[in-house]
Amino acid sequence: MVNYRHATEEQKELAMGARKILEKELLPKIAEYEEADGGLGQYPLDVHYKLAEAGYYAMNIPEEWGGLGFDIVTEGVIAEEMAKIDAGFTMGFHNCGSYFHFILDTKMSDEEKAKWAQRFLSGDARGSFCVTEAGAGSDAAAMRTTAVKDGDEWVINGTKCFISMAPVSNFFVVAAWTDKTKKVSEGVTFFLVEKERGVKIGKKENKMGLHLNETAEVIFEDVRVPADHVIGEEGKGFIISMQEISMEGRTLGATFALGIAQAALDYAIEYAKTRRQFGKRIIDQQGIGFKLADMQARTEACRSMIFEGLTCLRDGIPIGYLPNMIKMYTSDCTMQTTMDAVQVYGGYGYMKDYPVERLMRNAKIFQIFSGTNEIQHKNIMKAMAGRDPERK
Amino acid sequence: MNILVCVKQVPDTTEIKIDPVTNTLIRAGVPSIVNPFDGYALEVAVRLKEAVGGKVTVMSMGPEQAKAALKECLSVGADQAYLISDRAFGGSDTLATSYVLSVALKAVEEKERAPFDLIFCGKQAIDGDTGQVGPELAEHLGYAQITYASDVIMEDGMLQVKRESDEGYDYITAELPAVITIVKTPFEPRYATIRSKMAANKAVIPTLTAADMPIDTSRCGLKGSPTKVKKTYTPVREKHGIKIEGKPADEAARELVGLLSDAKIM
Ligand SMILES: Cc1cc2nc3c(=O)[nH]c(=O)nc-3n(C[C@H](O)[C@H](O)[C@H](O)COP(=O)(O)OP(=O)(O)OC[C@H]3O[C@@H](n4cnc5c(N)ncnc54)[C@H](O)[C@@H]3O)c2cc1C
Ligand SMILES: Cc1cc2nc3c(=O)[nH]c(=O)nc-3n(C[C@H](O)[C@H](O)[C@H](O)COP(=O)(O)OP(=O)(O)OC[C@H]3O[C@@H](n4cnc5c(N)ncnc54)[C@H](O)[C@@H]3O)c2cc1C
Numbered sequence: 001m002v003n004y005r006h007a008t009e010e011q012k013e014l015a016m017g018a019r020k021i022l023e024k025e026l027l028p029k030i031a032e033y034e035e036a037d038g039g040l041g042q043y044p045l046d047v048h049y050k051l052a053e054a055g056y057y058a059m060n061i062p063e064e065w066g067g068l069g070f071d072i073v074t075e076g077v078i079a080e081e082m083a084k085i086d087a088g089f090t091m092g093f094h095n096c097g098s099y100f101h102f103i104l105d106t107k108m109s110d111e112e113k114a115k116w117a118q119r120f121l122s123g124d125a126r127g128s129f130c131v132t133e134a135g136a137g138s139d140a141a142a143m144r145t146t147a148v149k150d151g152d153e154w155v156i157n158g159t160k161c162f163i164s165m166a167p168v169s170n171f172f173v174v175a176a177w178t179d180k181t182k183k184v185s186e187g188v189t190f191f192l193v194e195k196e197r198g199v200k201i202g203k204k205e206n207k208m209g210l211h212l213n214e215t216a217e218v219i220f221e222d223v224r225v226p227a228d229h230v231i232g233e234e235g236k237g238f239i240i241s242m243q244e245i246s247m248e249g250r251t252l253g254a255t256f257a258l259g260i261a262q263a264a265l266d267y268a269i270e271y272a273k274t275r276r277q278f279g280k281r282i283i284d285q286q287g288i289g290f291k292l293a294d295m296q297a298r299t300e301a302c303r304s305m306i307f308e309g310l311t312c313l314r315d316g317i318p319i320g321y322l323p324n325m326i327k328m329y330t331s332d333c334t335m336q337t338t339m340d341a342v343q344v345y346g347g348y349g350y351m352k353d354y355p356v357e358r359l360m361r362n363a364k365i366f367q368i369f370s371g372t373n374e375i376q377h378k379n380i381m382k383a384m385a386g387r388d389p390e391r392k
Numbered sequence: 393m394n395i396l397v398c399v400k401q402v403p404d405t406t407e408i409k410i411d412p413v414t415n416t417l418i419r420a421g422v423p424s425i426v427n428p429f430d431g432y433a434l435e436v437a438v439r440l441k442e443a444v445g446g447k448v449t450v451m452s453m454g455p456e457q458a459k460a461a462l463k464e465c466l467s468v469g470a471d472q473a474y475l476i477s478d479r480a481f482g483g484s485d486t487l488a489t490s491y492v493l494s495v496a497l498k499a500v501e502e503k504e505r506a507p508f509d510l511i512f513c514g515k516q517a518i519d520g521d522t523g524q525v526g527p528e529l530a531e532h533l534g535y536a537q538i539t540y541a542s543d544v545i546m547e548d549g550m551l552q553v554k555r556e557s558d559e560g561y562d563y564i565t566a567e568l569p570a571v572i573t574i575v576k577t578p579f580e581p582r583y584a585t586i587r588s589k590m591a592a593n594k595a596v597i598p599t600l601t602a603a604d605m606p607i608d609t610s611r612c613g614l615k616g617s618p619t620k621v622k623k624t625y626t627p628v629r630e631k632h633g634i635k636i637e638g639k640p641a642d643e644a645a646r647e648l649v650g651l652l653s654d655a656k657i658m
Pocket of ligand 2: 275277286287288343344345346347348350
């Protein structure tokens with residue numbers, strides 16, 4: 001069931017269509033994919049292609065490039081429904097296919113861009129977004145990756161870490177210093193780098209959760225890309241890209257966490273209605289019933305906030321730091337709600353045989369990536385406080 | 393080839409629960425779906441169309457809501473749809489239903505100016521489970537009928553049908569026109585795509601009423617239904633069967649064979 005009340009009938013139907021495919025193709029095999037590759041987990045490419053065939057991949061590609069040109073609200077409705085089944089898969093599937101706008105921002109010919117559009121629509125083009133490095137997490141400006149101009153080409157050197165979907169991706173959107181004498185807003189440029197240009201994938205991470213979304217190091221050793229692979233303007237890409245990522249990325253990204261929260265709530269309610277202790281259903285024990293009421297209120301609050309944000313983004317209404325609040329609030333609520341769901345399940349909640357254990361492990365990362373929640377606080381705080389007029 | 397698939401909208405019985413107090417089905421809030429066997433029939437029809445060319449029409453007798461089921465069919469390969477709906481048809485049993493469908497089929501043929509070469513039905517609807525409408529439809533039409541088919545192909549102008557039976561499979565050939573009822577197929581029906589769903593939502597589905605066809609309304613609906621439902625009840629669950637437990641496999645197997653041969657089953 002689609003929980004967002006304002007969703008149109010068509011949005012609901014498309015969301016349920018994606019869900020139906022995942023229920024059949026993914027749900028019965030989640031545990032298997034979680035444990036695959038020696039326990040590191042695996043992104044199910046077969047499911048990826050099933051959904052891509054049905055048209056769910058790269059849905060934001062504009063119609064003039066052969067895509068569906070879906071708006072961000074529609075994407076959000078579908079993403080929440082998919083994330084109820086598995087947020088790691090959903091995030092991978094969505095993000096990998098969401099980068100066509102970066103292709104449009106390059107200087108490649110329209111003919112090249114049209115080929116890229118087709119590769120996206122078939123499910124073949126899969127991208128990763130590479131900023132983080134070992135010494136540059138929250139402080140992205142501390143990155144060391146460089147790109148040096150050599151004739152008509154750029155030569156990229158550096159190692160990115162914790163890159164989502166890197167083992168599955170075949171192109172990378174990479175942040176690199178192009179002028180180290182300048183500040184980050186003027187000295188960093190984004191590049192489009194195809195894997196076959198010599199990108200190496202390093203160690204695959206062994207994570208707490210999100211096992212269906214593979215994470216790895218990405219290594220660039222004298223990787224050459226043509227000049228038309230610069231995304232946006234040289235030296236200005238960082239601001240443009242980071243803004244776009246933080247606005248749309250954080251708001252839409254929150255729907256993945258929301259899906260986890262709603263799933264945890266749904267499972268917990270169902271369990272609490274059937275589990276009996278002390279001669280009654282545990283949902284009728286106030287300790288549990290009140291907890292469930294809080295879980296539901298929190299989840300509804302997050303959804304209201306997220307879809308307010310998505311609707312404004314769709315309609316071009318400025319929302320300032322709302323995406324930061326959405327990201328931070330939704331991830332905190334989701335963490336709490338999944339912990340509560342485990343609690344409602346009692347000892348069974350701690351077992352891998354029951355779904356809430358995975359939901360709790362998957363929830364944690366949403367407080368960390370895409371800018372930690374402390375960094376969101378910092379940004380909201382700074383925007384709120386403004387400049388101290390007495391400070392020189 | 394001009395193919396017709398008859399589909400029924402049914403409650404999703406996997407979602408139906410029984411009221412423990414009244415022992416009746418709780419239908420409230422239960423979603424409606426395309427009868428799964430009709431879904432398989434449609435997939436067989438669409439595959440056949442893809443192989444030899446032609447057109448697939450879906451037809452459903454039911455209330456206005458049944459259009460949702462027809463739209464779903466349009467999103468997974470049907471080319472056009474007709475709803476057959478009239479108050480006079482309400483309460484039809486299998487005989488009346490198959491009669492209405494047979495007349496409606498002729499009306500559609502007339503409208504489209506093209507006779508149907510092949511008519512598919514599901515082997516049964518999961519709500520009534522009678523399995524009678526398909527065979528009765530064939531009788532009304534005077535066409536050949538093949539029931540319980542799991543795959544259908546065309547070869548040299550002849551139908552080649554794989555039919556499921558208790559002993560295995562029968563391979564049957566038949567000439568057109570024919571009525572075929574379909575069981576669960578070895579292949580899964582295709583998924584709707586976003587574009588096919590959106591196109592289906594825009595499709596106009598014509599409704600044919602009693603006034604649109606030369607039909608004898610005394611043979612429709614409750615009046616035309618010799619079947620009378622006297623009582624419905626939930627059967628008491630009885631514990632049948634014997635479980636051989638706690639024995640090693642070879643010993644258990646020997647005991648089982650003994651029991652089966654005593655019962656003259658083996
Ligand atoms: C599973 C996973 C997937 C990821 N996917 C990607 C990806 O696809 N692409 C990508 O580029 N990166 C990705 N990352 C990296 C992620 O964005 C970083 O982990 C995150 O930005 C935090 O950086 P860090 O891990 O170095 O922590 P640090 O920056 O070292 O932070 C450690 C702690 O200090 C706090 N802290 C730091 N600075 C401040 C401050 N100024 N004020 C208050 N507190 C502060 C942080 O909030 C945090 O609690 C991923 C990470 C993970 C775990
Ligand atoms: C790893 C692990 C190790 C364990 N080891 C042992 C062991 O060595 N020996 C042993 O005997 N047991 C052991 N247990 C069992 C453990 O003690 C029980 O899981 C625990 O008592 C909860 O029971 P339950 O799982 O049946 O949950 P339930 O009793 O079904 O509880 C489900 C939820 O309902 C709540 N609830 C229940 N009744 C009420 C009420 N009246 N008012 C408010 N809320 C209520 C609970 O707090 C919980 O949140 C272990 C469990 C685990 C997971």
